[in-house]
Amino acid sequence: MIRSQPRFSAFSTVLHWLMALLILAMLFSGIGMAASVSERYKWLVSIHRPLGIAILILVVIRYLNRLANPPPLMPATMTALERFGAKASHLLLYTLMLVLPLVGWGMLSAASYPVVLYGSLQLPPILPHSLAIYALLRNLHTYLAYLLFATFLAHLGAALLHGLIRQDGVLSSMASWQRTRSTQRCIDSQLTVPASVSSSAETLEHLPPLLVLPATDAQALELTVEDTASTHVAAIGTPE
Numbered sequence: 545m546i547r548s549q550p551r552f553s554a555f556s557t558v559l560h561w562l563m564a565l566l567i568l569a570m571l572f573s574g575i576g577m578a579a580s581v582s583e584r585y586k587w588l589v590s591i592h593r594p595l596g597i598a599i600l601i602l603v604v605i606r607y608l609n610r611l612a613n614p615p616p617l618m619p620a621t622m623t624a625l626e627r628f629g630a631k632a633s634h635l636l637l638y639t640l641m642l643v644l645p646l647v648g649w650g651m652l653s654a655a656s657y658p659v660v661l662y663g664s665l666q667l668p669p670i671l672p673h674s675l676a677i678y679a680l681l682r683n684l685h686t687y688l689a690y691l692l693f694a695t696f697l698a699h700l701g702a703a704l705l706h707g708l709i710r711q712d713g714v715l716s717s718m719a720s721w722q723r724t725r726s727t728q729r730c731i732d733s734q735l736t737v738p739a740s741v742s743s744s745a746e747t748l749e750h751l752p753p754l755l756v757l758p759a760t761d762a763q764a765l766e767l768t769v770e771d772t773a774s775t776h777v778a779a780i781g782t783p784e
Contacts, residue, residue, distance in 0.1 A: 550616030551717040559606045560718055563599060567641070570595040571693050593648075594661050600645035603638060619712040633699055640692040646670075647688060651681035 552560070573592040577585060618627055652659050653669035654677040660666050671677060707715025 550713070552615060553609075553613045556606075556609055556613055556615075557718055559602065559609060563602050563606065563641070566595055566599050566602070567692070567696060570599060571689065571696070574689055590660070593652075593659055596645040596648050597659070597661060597667065599641055600649075603641040607638060616717050619714060621710070621712055630702070633695060633702070636695050637692075637699060640688060640695060644685065644688045644692060647681055647685045651678055651685055654678040654681060 551557075570592060573588045573595065577588045577592060580588060618630065622630070649659055649667065650671045653671040654674045656669070656673045658666045703715050703718075706712055707719070
């Protein structure tokens with residue numbers, strides 16, 4: 545019997561990988577903004593800001609979905625310290641995904657910069673104009689971005705550890721292609737012929753063949769049996 549690994553719901557899986565792509569795009573666009581002084585800076589800004597707001601909206605949806613669809617239980621092979629680290633890293637990721645866009649939004653509001661989403665669609669300011677607040681939030685935004693990048697890498701490293709080395713179903717619960725490979729390995733392992741059965745089959749192959757009588761001898765033996773049977777029947781039926 546094949547036991548399927550516990551897995552996340554389809555909606556949770558889509559949210560997970562979509563947000564992973566958005567976070568990578570937001571981080572690298574932010575790095576490009578800090579390192580660019582060319583015309584590409586405006587283009588990167590036009591990408592970075594909507595990405596931050598999209599992540600802010602999706603993290604709220606993801607949190608509500610997590611409450612409605614709790615994640616699978618962790619493998620029993622994980623120690624208490626590993627379970628604590630996994631829960632703490634997820635809590636830190638959710639916090640950063642929520643706080644970082646808000647800090648960026650407040651930073652732009654304090655500098656009286658518009659938060660343009662698309663075309664003429666803009667977000668209202670959430671903080672009053674203040675250069676001191678802007679400077680504070682700018683530094684905080686940078687440090688939180690570094691922390692998010694480090695946490696993202698740690699999360700990725702832990703996922704690869706579970707998927708490639710331990711193979712305990714943690715990565716396959718969120719990766720459909722890993723589920724397929726794990727299921728195939730289970731099928732292959734169950735279809736494998738045990739060594740004892742294989743050795744028995746080889747032994748049978750090396751046994752000598754059964755004795756086969758020629759056709760004439762077989763007919764003679766059959767006639768002898770019939771004659772003997774007729775004699776016994778006749779003897780039984782003869783009156784004393």
